[in-house]
Amino acid sequence: MHTTNPTIYIIGAGAIGKALAVFLSYTGKKVILLHGRDHDKKEYTETIQVAVNKGEIVKSNIHISTVNNYAVLDGIIILTTKSFSNHQMADNLKDRVGDSPIVVLQNGLHVENPFISYGFTEIYRCVLFASSQHIETHQLKFKPASNSPIGVIKGNIPNLTAIVKSLNNPYLVFTPEEDIQPVIWSKAILNCVFNSLCPLLEIDNGIFKRNEKALQLAKQVIDECIVIAAAEGIHLKAETLLEKLLLISSTSEGQLISTYQDILHKRKTEIETFNIEIGRIAGQYQKNEQSKITKFLGELIEIKSAINQ
Numbered sequence: 001m002h003t004t005n006p007t008i009y010i011i012g013a014g015a016i017g018k019a020l021a022v023f024l025s026y027t028g029k030k031v032i033l034l035h036g037r038d039h040d041k042k043e044y045t046e047t048i049q050v051a052v053n054k055g056e057i058v059k060s061n062i063h064i065s066t067v068n069n070y071a072v073l074d075g076i077i078i079l080t081t082k083s084f085s086n087h088q089m090a091d092n093l094k095d096r097v098g099d100s101p102i103v104v105l106q107n108g109l110h111v112e113n114p115f116i117s118y119g120f121t122e123i124y125r126c127v128l129f130a131s132s133q134h135i136e137t138h139q140l141k142f143k144p145a146s147n148s149p150i151g152v153i154k155g156n157i158p159n160l161t162a163i164v165k166s167l168n169n170p171y172l173v174f175t176p177e178e179d180i181q182p183v184i185w186s187k188a189i190l191n192c193v194f195n196s197l198c199p200l201l202e203i204d205n206g207i208f209k210r211n212e213k214a215l216q217l218a219k220q221v222i223d224e225c226i227v228i229a230a231a232e233g234i235h236l237k238a239e240t241l242l243e244k245l246l247l248i249s250s251t252s253e254g255q256l257i258s259t260y261q262d263i264l265h266k267r268k269t270e271i272e273t274f275n276i277e278i279g280r281i282a283g284q285y286q287k288n289e290q291s292k293i294t295k296f297l298g299e300l301i302e303i304k305s306a307i308n309q
Helices: 015-026 083-093 113-117 157-167 181-201 212-231 238-251 258-264 275-284 288-308
Strands: 007-011 031-035 044-051 057-066 075-079 102-104 123-126 130-136 139-144 148-154 174-176
Touching: 007 015, 015 031, 015 044, 015 057, 015 130, 015 139, 075 083, 075 157, 083 113, 148 157, 148 181, 157 174, 181 212, 181 238, 181 258, 181 275, 181 288, 212 238, 212 275, 212 288, 258 288, 275 288
Parallel strands: 007 031, 007 075, 031 057, 044 139, 075 102, 102 123, 148 174
Antiparallel strands: 044 057, 123 148, 130 139
């Protein structure tokens, strides 16, 4: 970390990126929000407001640009774009970031691999436990579930501590996590359930709290994924994950999971980093039979998404 008050570049001007930009700017941090794919956009300022807990509104003027407008990104780079663009993003960033740390704020397994392959100096993973959605063009609704941990993929603990300090704010609390992989896998396994079953059933997240058959299928997916996680040296308990699944299901009843929203809006999904990646990892360990339901559900999502596009 070069300075105690670094510029924070948030790449990805979606609901999460905008909300984080507002929170950081509101608390006095220097923030620039960058479009990751719209390379021809001119720089502009947008007033964005975010509804948080108990009806409080947080508002800030956010400077918005695009990655290609910057030859150098010297500060902290937060990546909130869709993970399927990471290879292209890593290629675009490789000559711009130097030794600036990049924090991958995305769901999924091994989404950081393109940045490892391109030799980035410092890479950190954040597992986000919050949701954000647009109400109107310049208005968002944000809901935290718990603190969001950040851990080291390639880097060191002192810099991790400095990054967490720079990003922390009253609305989205980050914590340092020395062992981030079990957290990544736990979240990814739950994503394998929600992001496949809910879109296929065309239903909200609360289905597992309401429907026993859906819950039983979710248990099968969890059991399969735990076997694959163990092969990777990550040992998780099915009971713990099931408790988390039911808690999410009950607290997000009526909400649509991101993959279902992507399908409805004819967008590419991130299922490759969930169910499909579980299937790929299973193949490496000759455990295809132990992942067949999880992988099959992911393949159905790929078909459903392709049909809708």
